[in-house]
Structures are given as structure tokens and as C-alpha cells.
Amino acid sequence: MPPVSPLAPKGGFPELPVIRGAAFATAQAGVRYKERTDVMLARLAPGTVMAGVFTRSATRSAAVLDCQAKIVHGSPEGAGIVVNSGNANAFTGGAGMRAVEAVAEAAASALGVPAERVFTSSTGVIGEPLPFERIVAKLDEMSGALSENGIAGAARAIMTTDTFPKGAGATIEIGGKVVNIAGIAKGSGMIQPDMATMLSYVFTDAEVDRTWLQDALRDLTELTFNSITVDSDTSTSDTLLLAATGASGVNVTGNGDFVKALEGVLLDLAQQIVRDGEGATKFVEVAVTGAASDEDARKVALSIANSPLVKTAIAGEDPNWGRIVMAVGKSGAAADRDLLSIRFGEILVAERGWVSPAYREADGADYMKGEELVISVDLGIGEGTSTVWTCDLTHRYIEINADYRS
């Protein structure tokens, strides 16, 4: 077992609110890992509304393709989610889709819902056939063990190289009634934005219009899961599913408080993925302002957050702002050296094309010793802004990835 990331939330897995209408179970199916759970099953009550955002990879997995086909159907029936870790069932040819269908049909039968309402995900090694029969064999047992309190166990069952399970929740009051949100996620490497995320499942007992929920989820994904990067690599399996059971009896369609609470849960989960970035020792916010457009700001933020030279400098606690200048320069965004300013936290490092007269290297070096860093870049050109979150690039990343499979 790898040690838990030093950036893991200090309190451990959070207390999540119970989502009425959602129940969870896990099993040890032995897909790949031994002596740990590797499958989760969720059952959603009749009336549940589903929304989802998925990877845009051209080589996305069979399960993603299947979810994308199913997510557009509204349906009053219940629904199910089955997720396995250890094998991504990606690039497995026609056998990949047959495996998805077999799992979905078996889960549908165990849960008493239509197969078109069963969403599956697989995460792990690419290119090896999924031993789906091991999952199928556990579905009846899991369906008999479903519990509204099972979400923490579900968060553990979907882990691969993760060093801690990831959960976040919120409870809000709308018109005197309580609405709950609870979500889990997994992800550590092969993380880059411009997609959904690795895997994340969020549940709420809110009642809501499906198309509104889908639009809200897509918008919030841009600000949360699509604004994180560990290593610039995009998974073939990335999936974010949101299930709204309606059991609270509170309709949240168009409700700003709900959107804000949901954004908080998604951002918390996304940042936990960065905090468990493979080999991460620093959690870094890159905040870009003053760009010609939000799109340009995003280009600059990602160019900094994905630069191996910036990330290794951070690992070395080196306040090497020259590499930030380099990353701004290569981003493709409009920039003017003489209008650029750079801050480490509150420390003004560079302005007007050169190091700030007041900057002392010792201050920068002290700042870089922190575990949570904020790098701010103002381009001084316009009003465009973007914030992304990333981690450093360390020896441990190389260790993990130079022999993950062998």
C-alpha cells in the first residue's frame, strides 16, 4: 500500500449526508486486486433524474460510450450504477461492449430496473479484457446488501492508484425543507482538464428538471473538474454522473443556492483528486487575471500548470519565476512582457517585464516551502480570468508510472 498523500484532507473521509432514495453496496470481485473491494453498486429510487459529463477522448471506453447513449433518456423508473476498479475495459474491441451489456443486464435484473437505466464505469488497466463474469457473480449479493449509509465504502471500492477515498457533501435548506448532496470521486494520475474527470458520482435527493440539471452540471464541470490537471494526460474512462432522486420533495430547478452547493461539492471532489495527484507534495492554485479573454487566461493557466519545468521547480521549492515567464510565453495567449506581473501568494515577484525591486529571493524561497501555494499572474491586457489547480511533479510520479503495470 502506498503511503497516503501528504495533501490528503486532514480529517479523513468526511461525514456525508444520507441521500434519501440512494443506496450503496460493494464487493470483492477480484477483477484485478486481491483482498480489497473493487466493485460498487448504487440503486436509485424510481423517479431519479440522471445527468452526466464524459471524456471527449477519441478512444473512450465502451462503458463511456454506453453511458453517453443512455444519459439522454429521461425515465420514471429507478436506476443503477455499477463501477469496477482494476480494469478500464478500454481498447478491448467488440468484447468491451459485450462486457458492458452483460454487467448492465445482470444489474438491471438484480435491481428490477431496465438495462437502459443501468450506468457502468470501469477504471484501471487499458487493453485487457474485463473479466465481467466476476462482477456479474457478485450483483445479487450486493443488491441484497444495499444501504443508504454505504457511500464511504463505495468511495473505497472505486480507487486505483488513489491513496485516499474522496468524498464531499452539502446540506441546504430551500423553503424550509432540507436538500442533501453527497459525492465521491477517484483519480490520481492520467488527469487533465478538457473532459469530465476521472470517475465521480454525485447524489442528491433534490427534485429537478433533467435538461436543466444536465446544463448546470456541464457548466459547473468547466469550473471544477475541467479546471484541474495532474499530468496533462486524459483518461479514456472519465465519467461524472449525477443522480437526483427527488426524495426530498424539493424542486431545485433554477435554484441558485442549489447550484452553489453543487459547485462546492464538485470543486471539493476535484481538488481532492489534485491532492491525491500521483506523487504530489504541493497543492497549487494558478490564478490568471488580466488576459484578453477567459479563453486566453485558461491557456496561460494550463500552460503554467502543465509545464514540467514549473512543476519540478515547485517540487524543489525553487521560486523559479523565470519558468513561469517561459510558460506564459509558450501558451499561445496574447501577452506583453512589459505588462506582466507575477505573485507568489501575496509576494509581488515580477512586474513590468522584470523582477520587482522590492522582491527578495529569500521571501520567495520561504513561500515555496509551504504545502499550499498560489501562483498569480496578471497579464495586464484585459478582463479575462481563469483559475486551475494542480500539483508538483516529483520522483514519486516517476516511480508510480514507470512500473504501474509490469
Add this chain to the structure above:
Amino acid sequence: MPPVSPLAPKGGFPELPVIRGAAFATAQAGVRYKERTDVMLARLAPGTVMAGVFTRSATRSAAVLDCQAKIVHGSPEGAGIVVNSGNANAFTGGAGMRAVEAVAEAAASALGVPAERVFTSSTGVIGEPLPFERIVAKLDEMSGALSENGIAGAARAIMTTDTFPKGAGATIEIGGKVVNIAGIAKGSGMIQPDMATMLSYVFTDAEVDRTWLQDALRDLTELTFNSITVDSDTSTSDTLLLAATGASGVNVTGNGDFVKALEGVLLDLAQQIVRDGEGATKFVEVAVTGAASDEDARKVALSIANSPLVKTAIAGEDPNWGRIVMAVGKSGAAADRDLLSIRFGEILVAERGWVSPAYREADGADYMKGEELVISVDLGIGEGTSTVWTCDLTHRYIEINADYRS
């Protein structure tokens, strides 16, 4: 001193042909490094034609801006090149340009050429003022020591994190007369395509039309320096200068043999930069065919060559073709999983959306033990092709870059 890269050319620095009309000298100016040469001076005879390709970084250095302004002037006078290592004179505000002017003027006076014909480059740390007076102080001494045989020394003086000096040359006969080409380059990290290169200076005694030479150099740069990547990071200083002295009396304008010989020299230098990629232990050719367009093929090739997960798998000698599928998927190029095939050298690994029936993991693992690897991807869609060269991502890269400056 770091150990020489295991991928360095086995024969050491090559014997380069003497370029009539070009002479070189070096000095220990103490810009940053101690007890090694850190400045080179080249003098080009009257009648020399200059061509150049430069970084497209938005934060490019003062010297690059100055070279770009000067390269468009044809002139019958002689010319000079001054290059220092240890300090990039980049992001140094107005002082940066004043340093460039001081060096150019002093060199012009020492060589007896106009300052508009003196091209300077600086490579090393970003954001620190260039102690240009140390360079200026050495120019008279260097100008008195110029030698047609000094190019090997020049290759050493421009090194920063390079572990070996880089040179390549060619001699061809045109119409019974000899034309020579000799070039040097430096570069090891902060290397990505879509720019000129790190620093490279190529000399020929050919006679040639300036605009034709400039066009030819730009085209060849796309196939050579712009087709390498070490770490996806783009320097603020990248410069490729080509000086044609005309001393051979052979006009090569439009000559295909000359173009071919020049391409060979540029490709050799570019590949030597990859062979000296920071921490590199494997030299990797990524050859993409069957794409919808050459542009799409290049996207796929660079996506593979820059993927941290592919590069760490190569470092670990892991035939992890799933990560190649991932990199194809995230590239943004048109791709169809079921038409994709992947080869390691001659070994067919995957075809039609899954692992090839004939592929044995042991063969892939054996292949990955080699020092020179070829990864071929055929997209099966069209006629687009692209080849890029890269290296693996190892612990040594982290070591070098986590405390290069501190």
C-alpha cells in the same frame, strides 16, 4: 559535472569540415560558470548571407528580438555572432536590450563590421541581469584568436545543462566544386517543437540567394528542430542561425543536393538535442501514418511524445500500449479506435481496436529494453504522416530540474 548522456553519439564530437570565411574563438568570461568557456565569437567574411528561425514565444528574450530585427537585412559586409551561456538575458526589462546593444556594438568594433550585422544569443537562467561587461571585456582578446578550426570549442562554450557538445557537418560536390556545411547546437531541457530550437549555428561556404535560403531554412526547421520534444516546454531564447559565406564560389540557390545535405545536418543536430534530453535513457522515434492530414498526424505524434505517462512507461521499459491509445485519444485528431494499429519496431502490438492476436507481451517487453525505440501508429483513416523524436522521462529529469537554479 553530470555524466555524459548514455545516448550521446558514440564517436564523440565529429570532425567537421572547415568553412572558408568563418572563424571562431571562445573565452572564459565568468558570466555564471567558473573554469569553463562561456562565450563564443564567430566572424563571417564579407559577402556572408544570413538566415534565421526563432522562437515564437510571447516572452522571447531581448537577443531574439534583436536578431529578428536584424535578420531581414541583406548586406555585403561581414558579420559576427556572439553567444554566451549561463544567463539567458530574458525577462530583464529594458536592461535586457541595453545589454544586447552593448555586446553587439563592442563586437562590431572588434570585428570591423556594422552593429546591425552582429547577432547575439544568450542561454541560461531567466530573469537575472546579464553581466554584459564581462563579455565585452573579452571581445578584443577573442577577436585576436579567431580560427577556422575553432568550431568544436564554440560548441562547448554554448553548453548549459548539455552533457556533450553537439556538432554535425556535410561536404558535397556541386559542378566539380566542394561545398561544406558545419553546424553546432545546444539544448537539453525546455525543448519542445513549434519554434526554432534551443540554440544552433550552422555555417556553409556556399554562395546563395538570401530569401531562398531563408525559405529553405524555415521549411527544413519544420522537419528537424520543430519535430523534436524533450519536455514540451518552449524556451524564450530559441535561435537557429545559418551563415553562408560564399567562399566556395558555388551558388547553391535552388540546389536539391544542398537542401538534402543541409537537412541532414539540421536533423543530426536536432536529434543530438533529444539524445541529450535531460535525464534521457531512451531515444524514441514516434512515426504516425494514416491520419486525416499531416497536421492531425503531428497532433497525434506530439501527444504521444509529450505524454508523461507514455514517457514514464518507456523509462520503465514497460510496453504499455494502452497509454499510447490514451494519447491518441486525447490528441484532438480524428481517430477511430477500430482502425488504429500500433507497432513497437516491427512488432504488431494492436490492431482493429484491440491487442493483436499474435502479440506476446514478452516480445514487447524485450523490445522496450533497447536504447533506440520506434513507436509506429497507423490511424487507418487517410494519408497524413508525421515523425517526431523524443526521449523518456526519468528520475534524472526531476533531479536536474528540481534544483537547477537553487
